Amino acid sequence: MxxxxxxxxxxxxxxxxxxxxxxxxxxxxxxxxxxxxxxxxxxxxxxxxxxxxxxxxxxxxxxxxxxxxxxxxxxxxxxxxxxxxxxxxxxxxxxxxxxxxxxxxxxxxxxxxxxxxxxxxxxYSLHWLSQGLVEEAKLDLFNLPVYHPTIEEVKQVIEAEASFTLQTLNTFKIGCDANLQDDIVDYVEDSKMRGEFIAKYHRAVYEPLLIAGFGENIMDELFSRFAKLIAQLIEIETLEFTNIVLFMTKNP
CATH class of the missing domain: 3.40.50.150 (Vaccinia Virus protein VP39)
Known part of the structure; x- marks a missing residue:
């Protein structure tokens, strides 16, 4: 909203x-x-x-x-x-x-x-993912091209580049499983289901990068473990991410 x-x-x-x-x-x-x-x-x-x-x-x-x-x-x-x-x-x-x-x-x-x-x-959504089942050498060489800037960093980049004028910049937090109730009929609060849901949309984002780095064979097991870890974490803390919403107009 x-x-x-x-x-x-x-x-x-x-x-x-x-x-x-x-x-x-x-x-x-x-x-x-x-x-x-x-x-x-x-x-x-x-x-x-x-x-x-x-x-x-x-x-x-x-x-x-x-x-x-x-x-x-x-x-x-x-x-x-x-x-x-x-x-x-x-x-x-x-x-x-x-x-x-x-x-x-x-x-x-x-x-x-x-x-x-x-x-x-x-x-976009928050980008983070646990890993396992891989050779240590491959893990050391793997680089995930993701960086989460602060609000001030975002402003500085826009001002320094100078092609756009920042009209609006807001932040808001949303639960990592915020859309689960919309996708599941007869939704019941269940940490296992929530963990699987979060793992599913992270897989949609990261799987191509992970396959390139580690191969396709480990993907099912990797995200299965990830879902279980998330289910455990949900029991002890609120999982949410911060969105930066900005609106810019191009300068003449």
Missing amino acids: QVHTILEENMISIVSNKSLTKSCWKIAELGCSSEPNSLMSISNILNIINKTSLKLNNGISPVFQIYLNDLFENDFNTIFKLLPDFYQQKKGENVEECFIGATPGNFYGRLFSNNYIDFFHSS
Whole structure:
């Protein structure tokens, strides 16, 4: 809810400044994955832009071109199967024209031409994982390319790079198993189930990196042990992570 509020406030500001001259909005979702909720953020963004544009442009709805991005290995076909229902839903919400395509690749490199995309969206979760069952030499050589910055570090990087102006920066905490009740019918508070749930979404993020470093054979046992460790830890402390939510506009 906090993220949605921040998104809505800032998107309304942007649309209000550009709506009269903008007939087609190009939006990129970075790290879309292939889960059923992959289109949730895009849906919210479309609704906000469309609603604001209709008010400002005498009932004229803009056109949307959406680019879903993730690594080449991502299962984009799973998302594409959701599109007919998604398009039908958007028509019911007065979004007249929406076109969605995939842009596979690593967003640390170039994905689009200069000044092509109007709005980028990306969300992420805490990255951490226990390991086992591996040779010590391989473990010593393995490097997980993850760094968790402080708020001040984030501000400093944005200001030093100078391409963007930071409009909003907020933080909020969320339980590591916060979405479990939404995914499980007849949910019962159970540490084993919670541990398995947390291990599952960490596996979705880290498995390709771990396979490259240690091979595929140990993955099932590795994440099984990880789930058990998390289940034990949940019994004695609250597991949660801190999200940094920021909204930036590109400088002229």
